[in-house]
Amino acid sequence: MPSAAEIFLRQLGASGVEYFFANGGTDFPPIVEAYAALEGSNHRLPRPMTVPHENAAVAMAHGVTMITGKPQAVMVHVNVGTANTVNGLLNANRDHVPVFVLAGRTPYAEKGRHGARTRNIHWAQEMFDQASMVREAVKWDGELRQPEQAADLVTRALSIAMASPRGPVYATLPRDTLAAAADAAMVREPAAPPAVPLPDPAALEAAARMIAAAERPLVITSAAGRTRAGFDALSAFATRFAVPVISFTPRFVNIAADHPMHCGYEPGPLLAKADCVIVLDTDVPWIPHLQGPPEGSRVIHIGEDPLFALYPMRNFPLDLAITGTPAAALAGIAAALAPLLPADAAVVRRRAEEYGALSAAQRAAWKESVAAPPTGPITPEWISHCLAEALDEDAIVVNEYPLRQTHCPRTQHGSFYGQSTAGGLGWGFGAALGAKLAAPDRLVVATLGDGAYVFNNPTACHWVAEAHGLPVLVIVFNNGMYAAVRNSTLAMYRDGAAAKAGGELLADLRPAPAFEKLSEASGGYGERVTDPAELPAALRRAIAVVTQEKRQALLNVVCEY
CATH class of the missing domain: 3.40.50.970 (Thiamin diphosphate (ThDP)-binding fold, Pyr/PP domains)
Incomplete structure (x- = not known):
């Protein structure tokens, strides 16, 4: 039995x-x-x-x-x-x-x-x-x-x-x-999961009318790229109707970084002028204390739980809430919007030209800012740029806070994953190991702040990488502190007593350990990098260890930010 x-x-x-x-x-x-x-x-x-x-x-x-x-x-x-x-x-x-x-x-x-x-x-x-x-x-x-x-x-x-x-x-x-013996228990094939709710057709038509009446619509999303269908639907919608997209605190590749309608990662400038905002599977589309849409702007929230019912307090402007996946909702809105807004409409052509130029100018400015190594300490922008130069499109980046996506653009769906909005530190290393388990033939890179790395129980994670044959590359952005704690203190008390000491109390993590030694302790490769000019070669060495020798590697990159 x-x-x-x-x-x-x-x-x-x-x-x-x-x-x-x-x-x-x-x-x-x-x-x-x-x-x-x-x-x-x-x-x-x-x-x-x-x-x-x-x-x-x-x-x-x-x-x-x-x-x-x-x-x-x-x-x-x-x-x-x-x-x-x-x-x-x-x-x-x-x-x-x-x-x-x-x-x-x-x-x-x-x-x-x-x-x-x-x-x-x-x-x-x-x-x-x-x-x-x-x-x-x-x-x-x-x-x-x-x-x-x-x-x-x-x-x-x-x-x-x-x-x-x-x-x-x-x-x-x-x-x-x-x-105990399970006398009457029967193993059986499971039923299919319950179907995802389809969006209300009347709500889709109402959204289409709002967008058609807008001169400057804007999509803000953090998670439309959770699925390939969502990524494809948003890309097609943005292209067809020339609607700019902001990937605000993105956890996925929601739209290719080089898409003409991808207009960056901060909503502020475009949000201030938007007359219709589409909040697409995003719990916090902007920070109300700092920014928001103008008076009279219409706001549409779309998601499987568009109201985020489990959040005790969340009050953003709301004219229409649509329950459904981003893919289904955008496809339905597009079908209703197409007759109202022809592809050759003057407003569509104007937006395509204006936002396409803005997107290109942003990318050029970000690229120019890292045209040469910094003359001082290594910066997170330089680390991100060097990583972008070293990776192919198929590599998976798992980021727990420090990566600058402006300087490490990802264009392929499923090539970037970011920390949950809950912000529980200690996720990125384990998630990267899981990603490698699921995609053994792809290079997986975990980008972690030094504080996040410690939270990741690195001794356990490095052991797992060796014991289960999961060679991943870990890049530690080692600035010797909890930057989020320091920056929050300075933001609240810029002219206060704490600012006189740089806001580093309870944020200082110095002296920093030799993190690279933890990788070596579990059979991996470790290297400490302090010179900006040496980082590209260090990345090449580490990637070769992971992809050719099939061993884990860690770069402890000492930086300031």
Whole structure:
């Protein structure tokens, strides 16, 4: 008779889960036994992968899913392991990533049952409501209360995770229940995920009328490129109707950086003149304290959750909200707008010429600013430029804050991924490892600030890279501080007492460790770079190590910003 653990793993495999990222504990023996018992069988199972920190495990699952679109599983040790997943779950929640996080639970039985409590921690680690730690960060949580529910728990959790809008889910697995025989449990092919809601045709027509009446419409997006369909739809819409696009805090390649209607990364100048703003799958389209559209401008919000209902406070101007994917909504608006705005209309021709020139001028200015190495310390703009020169179009860049996209333009869909809007540090390295797992033939580069690198549990991540054969390139932008903390202090108190010391209190990370040695400790290549002129050659050496020797590499680039 199969155990609940065996049925659970088989159902994960049948549901398309490819990886089981695990940070084990005393609640794992039924899982270990189930994998051993099923070895050599013809059952489809997720590949078990040891990851020695929970935050890295969740980030790896996130990274696989952002490449493949398929949900992955993570299992951690009871409540203490769950606590270490919260950061990653918050990132996944705000980024609509369907990660299935599992945690053991103290055995219910104190004695007399297989899997009952056998260690003192089995009493101390029990909570009245373990899932309460993550409830606000997940779409659903449950528990395996009966062994016969093993398959049903998986299908229920994954169905909800994949429903629009997608997001993480959580379940607890008591050790004694997991070890019990699952008498009536049946593994079955999962049902297709619920269909994504289609946008309301009347709303699409209303949006088309607003855009047709506008002289200076503007698209602001951070996540239209989450899917290839969204990228293609936005590119076609911007081209056909000559609507400029701002990629504000982008997490994906939403539109090619060299597209004539791509007008940069800051909304301010164009937003100030826009008479119709299309907020496309973006939680924060601008900072109201600093900027906003002019009075009378019409504002359209589009997304699977256009109101971001889980945000306690979010009040941007709103004339029309359209529920739907960017691809479906833009296609519907385009169909309704085409008869109202012919391709040869004077306003379309004017916008194409004006914004095309603006886009070209921006790109030229950004390129000119890095025409030669800086005469002083290395800058993040120079690092980004050198990286752009070293990478091919197919390389994947996973950025946790420091990359300057103005100087490292990405044109191919799926070649750039940025940090979740939740901002939980410690994501980029693990996500890059997950991306490499999902795309083994592509060069994967993680660009991390030095503070973010430390949050990434680098010893664990470098170990994973070596143990699981995942050669990635890590570039640490090492400015010796939390720049975000310093800059926020100076922005609020520019003339205050803290500014007299440069705003560096509680932001200073000096003396900086020799980060390159951590890569070397796990069989990788490491190099410290301080001379701007030496950076291109250092990048070539590191990329050769990753692509030819199939070893991980890290460049510790000392810079100022």
